[in-house]
Amino acid sequence: MNSLVIGQLRLDGNLILAPMSGVTNLPSRLLCKKYGASLVYSEMTSSEAIIRQNPKSIERGSTCEGERPMGIQLMGSVPANLTASALFLQERYRPELIDVNFGCPAQSVIKNGCGSELLKKPELIGEILKSLSDSLDIPVTAKIRILGDFDETLRIARIIEKSGADAITVHGRTQKQGYSGKCNLDFIKKIKSELSIPVIANGDVCDEKTAKQIIEYTNCDGLMIGRAAIGNPFIFTKISHFLKTGEILPPQEIEDRLADFFDYMELCRKYGMLTYNDIKRNAQWFTKGMENVKPIRVKINKTEDIDSIIGILKDILRS
Ligand SMILES: Cc1cc2nc3c(=O)[nH]c(=O)nc-3n(C[C@H](O)[C@H](O)[C@H](O)COP(=O)(O)O)c2cc1C
Numbered sequence: 001m002n003s004l005v006i007g008q009l010r011l012d013g014n015l016i017l018a019p020m021s022g023v024t025n026l027p028s029r030l031l032c033k034k035y036g037a038s039l040v041y042s043e044m045t046s047s048e049a050i051i052r053q054n055p056k057s058i059e060r061g062s063t064c065e066g067e068r069p070m071g072i073q074l075m076g077s078v079p080a081n082l083t084a085s086a087l088f089l090q091e092r093y094r095p096e097l098i099d100v101n102f103g104c105p106a107q108s109v110i111k112n113g114c115g116s117e118l119l120k121k122p123e124l125i126g127e128i129l130k131s132l133s134d135s136l137d138i139p140v141t142a143k144i145r146i147l148g149d150f151d152e153t154l155r156i157a158r159i160i161e162k163s164g165a166d167a168i169t170v171h172g173r174t175q176k177q178g179y180s181g182k183c184n185l186d187f188i189k190k191i192k193s194e195l196s197i198p199v200i201a202n203g204d205v206c207d208e209k210t211a212k213q214i215i216e217y218t219n220c221d222g223l224m225i226g227r228a229a230i231g232n233p234f235i236f237t238k239i240s241h242f243l244k245t246g247e248i249l250p251p252q253e254i255e256d257r258l259a260d261f262f263d264y265m266e267l268c269r270k271y272g273m274l275t276y277n278d279i280k281r282n283a284q285w286f287t288k289g290m291e292n293v294k295p296i297r298v299k300i301n302k303t304e305d306i307d308s309i310i311g312i313l314k315d316i317l318r319s
Pocket residue numbers: 018019020021022023043044073101103104143171179202203204205224225226227228
């Protein structure tokens with residue numbers, strides 16, 4: 001497997017877990033690490049909330065030795081505040097890198113001029129990244145979406161490179177597309193061919209074959225995997241095995257998937273992150289695609305506490 005070098009950071013491979021709000025907390029990142037993710041990113045956290053010392057936002061950066069290397073993703077639009085919050089997080093958690101979100105299409109984010117809204121202000125993107133890369137000791141990366149126009153997308157990518165970013169992730173969809181429609185691999189491929197910093201392709205990896213196709217077609221340095229890893233951390237093993245050997249591993253046994261779910265739950269307990277709503281969501285994700293799962297999912301939906309969810313999943317193991 002290819003290794004990926006981001007600034008002074010050398011990764012053991014090039015498969016990366018995407019930052020996902022409400023999904024990539026520390027326990028889920030640890031599971032992806034266990035199955036071979038080379039780098040994991042935190043959920044995005046708001047620089048303004050870090051400046052206000054909001055405990056929940058600060059907590060999003062929390063890490064442990066077992067998941068290193070890891071990156072913390074920041075969202076914001078004021079260069080000085082992004083830099084101050086990155087310096088705070090660098091000191092507090094010692095992440096291996098800081099990423100800036102220039103891709104989020106959510107209304108709550110773009111109405112404040114953050115996330116993908118910043119793609120309309122390329123010079124401000126440049127200021128943000130320059131300020132960060134001049135101030136931090138660790139690498140800085142940027143995650144963007146594409147625009148409808150290729151030349152404008154490339155202009156932004158070049159500004160990102162020139163401002164001192166050590167790598168760029170390109171999600172091949174526009175803000176308007178949200179998460180639907182096809183990912184534009186041609187834009188990603190052309191951006192890769194024009195830049196010297198590592199380019200990480202993102203969007204629509206759903207299994208080992210799509211992973212291979214995207215990495216080969218775009219010639220990118222790394223591959224970022226989002227939705228396909230939700231409730232399915234084993235996908236990292238499947239993809240890396242396929243890229244190395246050309247062989248498709250059999251799907252995980254039900255027992256192993258449920259064991260992953262129970263590991264997730266124990267990690268949540270260990271790190272003080274155990275909540276009913278999160279466990280319920282994860283129980284649905286970790287059972288997705290299993291045979292005859294519909295009645296189980298209905299039962300999980302009707303539960304009111306974690307013990308009932310555990311009971312339902314243990315019944316699967318007994319049946
Ligand atoms: C539930 C969810 C939450 C997300 N949260 C973030 C986020 O916090 N930061 C970010 O840069 N992208 C976020 N994304 C976008 C993903 O990182 C990724 O770019 C996108 O899902 C496309 O990759 P995929 O096709 O592999 O899922 C999120 C996506 C989903 C589905």
